[in-house]
Amino acid sequence: MKRVLSGIKPSSDVLHLGHYFGAIKQWLTLQEKNECFFAVVDLHALTTPQEPKQLQKNITNLVKTYLASGLNPQKVVIFKQSEIAEHTQLFWVLTTITKVSELFLMTQYKDKVQKEGQKSALAGLLNYPILMAADILLYDAQLVPVGEDQIQHLELTREIARRFNQRFGETFVLPQPLVEKVGARIMALDDPTKKMSKSDKNPFSFIALTDKPELIKTKIKKAVTDSENRIKYDPIKKPGISNLLTIMSLVTRIPLKSLEKKYQETGYALFKEDLAEAIIKFLSPFQTKYNQISSSQIEKVLSEGRKKAKTIAQKKIQLVYQKIGLR
Ligand code: AQP
Numbered sequence: 001m002k003r004v005l006s007g008i009k010p011s012s013d014v015l016h017l018g019h020y021f022g023a024i025k026q027w028l029t030l031q032e033k034n035e036c037f038f039a040v041v042d043l044h045a046l047t048t049p050q051e052p053k054q055l056q057k058n059i060t061n062l063v064k065t066y067l068a069s070g071l072n073p074q075k076v077v078i079f080k081q082s083e084i085a086e087h088t089q090l091f092w093v094l095t096t097i098t099k100v101s102e103l104f105l106m107t108q109y110k111d112k113v114q115k116e117g118q119k120s121a122l123a124g125l126l127n128y129p130i131l132m133a134a135d136i137l138l139y140d141a142q143l144v145p146v147g148e149d150q151i152q153h154l155e156l157t158r159e160i161a162r163r164f165n166q167r168f169g170e171t172f173v174l175p176q177p178l179v180e181k182v183g184a185r186i187m188a189l190d191d192p193t194k195k196m197s198k199s200d201k202n203p204f205s206f207i208a209l210t211d212k213p214e215l216i217k218t219k220i221k222k223a224v225t226d227s228e229n230r231i232k233y234d235p236i237k238k239p240g241i242s243n244l245l246t247i248m249s250l251v252t253r254i255p256l257k258s259l260e261k262k263y264q265e266t267g268y269a270l271f272k273e274d275l276a277e278a279i280i281k282f283l284s285p286f287q288t289k290y291n292q293i294s295s296s297q298i299e300k301v302l303s304e305g306r307k308k309a310k311t312i313a314q315k316k317i318q319l320v321y322q323k324i325g326l327r
Contacts, residue, residue: 001033001034001035002034002035002142002143003034003035003036003037003139003140003141003142003143003173004027004030004034004035004036004037004141004142004143004144004145004178005036005037005038005039005135005136005139005141005143005144005175006023006027006037006038006039006144006145006146007038007039007040007041007044007081007135008023008040008041008062009041009042009044009045010040010041010042010045010055010058010059010061010062011044011045011048011050011058011198011199012058012198012199013054013057013058013061014061014065014198014208014209014210014211015062015065015198015208015209016186016196016197016198016206016207016208016209017186017196017206017207017209017247017250017279018147018185018186018195018196018197018206019065019198019209020069020209021180021186021250022147022180022185022186023145023146023147024065024066024069024071025180026145026178026180027069027071027076027145028069028070028071030143030145030178031071031072031075031076032075034143036075036076036077037076037077037079037139037141037309038066038071038076038077038078038079039078039079039080039081039135039309040059040062040063040066040078040079040080040081041081041135042055042059042080042081042082043081043082043087043088043131044081044128044131044132045058046124047122047124047125047128048125048199059080060295060298063078063298063301063302064290064293064298065209065290066078067289067293067297067298067301068286068287068289068290068293069209069286073301073304073305077304077305077308077309078301078302078305079302079305079306079308079309080302080305080306081135083302083306083309083310084138084306084309084310084313086138086310086313086314086316086317087131087134087135087138087313088131088134089317090134090137090138090316090317090320091127091130091131091133091134093320093324094130094133094134094137094160094164095127095130097160097163097164097167098130098133098156098160100126102156102159103126103127103129103130104126106129106152106153106156107149107152108149108152108153109121109125109126109129112125129153129156129157130160132150132153132157133153133156133157133160133161136154136157136175137157137160137161137172137173137175137316138312138313138316138317139309139312139313139316140172140173140312140316141173141175142173142175142176143175143176143178144157144175144176144177144178145177145178145179145180146177146178146179147179147185148179148185149185149195150177151177151179154175154177157175158174158175161173161174161175162174168323168324169323171319171320171323186243186246186247187239187243188200188205188206189204189205189206189207189219189220189222189223189224189243190202190204190205190222190223190224191205191224192224192239192240192242192243193239204218204219204222206219207219207220207247207279209283209286209287209290210287210290211283213276213280216276216279216280216283217273217276217280220244220272220275220276220279221272221276223240223244223272224240225238225240225241225244225268226238226240226241229267229268231245231259231260231263231264231266231268231271232260233245233246233256233259233260241268241271244271244272244275245259245260247275247279248271248274248275248278251278251279251281251282252278252282
């Protein structure tokens, strides 16, 4: 049994297929045989501007998504990062042993700065990998399920832990990343060269887990492919249809090779119709559960999660303070 920690930012009111297949699906398997902590990493959401009322709604919807996906609060700890002050306490300690030059190397930061410009980039965006390190190290997590884009941040976490341990004595566990191969990166429907993202301004770029059937049909119909009309998995030459094939394979559990064979004579239109139907069928049980979850259920889950997470976090920060000379 290993200790596992992961989380999702409540930066939008809905999650998409990328979150399910890149993160939550793995969590469902992990919860059976491990000690799992799944956070709503609300402090991370603040790295982009959030409207306060909407943020509260996003947090609730994220817990609802966790529960409707099948995370079992009897088996896992579901908690809100901002309710455990030790995350920010440890974050500060870790900022004092992390080099600014290391942060500037982070691809996610570089990408955002390239898009939005260096002048307007916020310090929170630069520093958030350190907060992520604090989230993980606080709980002695051994395994961290992440999407491909987070591997670099996990490497930094390991480096920070190693540095602290060397300087102050064995304190932190070095976590391992766990990356699912298929589904690790679901691409945007309108531009299959970029990752499907919940804060994308174009709602037709992603399939939200709560999208209604008609909307799913429209989104898949509009999804970018190519002019060849030939169904073949080739992410380099045919990124659009390859992304749709990946999604089809994930929702139907049919291997890619079998899908290529099945659709070798058909064009994109028919494949897209089948894909939309397959997604609708796949999401239907999730959506039924999602609509049944009450606010009192959410409050109860968060309150129990807070108690369990707090007990561990408090002990760890006391140890850290003692090691560095604050106690
Ligand atoms: N498109 C994706 N394919 C596979 N995995 C994905 N994840 C996110 N998008 C995809 C994985 O979900 C986990 C939590 O994501 P997050 O919401 O905390 O942060 P994110 O990766 O920044 O997700 P978004 O949708 O792109 O959010 P915004 O637009 O707010 O920045 C991670 O393990 C991530 O890899």
